[in-house]
Amino acid sequence: MTLRERSRERLGAGAIVLRGFAVSDQAALLADLQAVVAQAPFRHMVTPGGYRMSVAMTNCGSWGWVTDRTRYRYDSSDPVSERPWPHMPASFLNLAQRAAAVAGFSAFVPDACLINQYKPGTRLTLHQDKNEADFHQPIVSVSLGIDAVFIFGGARMVDKPVRVPLQHGDVVVWGGPARLRYHGVLPLKHGHHPLLGERRINLTFRKAA
Ligand code: MD3
Numbered sequence: 558m559t560l561r562e563r564s565r566e567r568l569g570a571g572a573i574v575l576r577g578f579a580v581s582d583q584a585a586l587l588a589d590l591q592a593v594v595a596q597a598p599f600r601h602m603v604t605p606g607g608y609r610m611s612v613a614m615t616n617c618g619s620w621g622w623v624t625d626r627t628r629y630r631y632d633s634s635d636p637v638s639e640r641p642w643p644h645m646p647a648s649f650l651n652l653a654q655r656a657a658a659v660a661g662f663s664a665f666v667p668d669a670c671l672i673n674q675y676k677p678g679t680r681l682t683l684h685q686d687k688n689e690a691d692f693h694q695p696i697v698s699v700s701l702g703i704d705a706v707f708i709f710g711g712a713r714m715v716d717k718p719v720r721v722p723l724q725h726g727d728v729v730v731w732g733g734p735a736r737l738r739y740h741g742v743l744p745l746k747h748g749h750h751p752l753l754g755e756r757r758i759n760l761t762f763r764k765a766a
């Protein structure tokens with residue numbers, strides 16, 4: 558493992574980047590991801606504004622983040638299958654809890670994992686995550702596959718974002734004052750990852766309820 562893969566950075570108050578933190582778990586994460594996606598396939602959701610999201614999404618855990626023409630919400634069942642979301646794999650939960658603990662959130666018990674799939678051209682426009690019950694709870698994100706440029710803004714939509722490259726295995730804990738900052742992902746560039754091909758997967762662990 559390289560030096561980059563072990564380093565830690567702070568992206569302003571409350572946001573801690575753990576470079577390469579997930580690399581040593583990659584085999585278990587990808588095997589468990591495959592099992593989740595077999596039960597709850599990726600799909601492109603539609604926003605209340607009527608736009609089809611370019612990010613393909615699915616979920617595991619007790620709650621899943623969904624959107625449709627009516628609203629954004631957490632739902633205990635998958636609207637496609639009308640079945641509960643797949644259980645959160647132990648490899649996912651264990652990684653999220655170890656990362657949260659490094660950032661000082663040793664009591665973090667995520668009950669939702671949103672899984673985002675990006676292909677070249679896929680982007681996520683600037684937004685806040687505010688469908689969760691308690692903003693004192695952090696969000697843990699895990700990047701896998703090809704590199705992306707994450708954009709990290711401020712408390713208001715108009716605050717100029719900084720660009721942060723996120724690579725395979727990088728884990729970020731977003732808590733405290735970082736929790737409600739605007740953020741997004743620039744359109745994914747072409748690339749190839751030895752394990753994931755021409756894709757980027759992002760896992761975000763949340764305490765929804
Ligand atoms: C900062 N996902 O799923 S992960 C999302 O790469 C989301 O798929 C992006 O934004 C992705 O909502 C970014 C990093 C991230 C996740 C949640 C945050 C950054 C955050 C919540 C608050 C502040």
Ligand code: FE
Pocket residue numbers: 684685686740
């Ligand atoms: Fe987000």
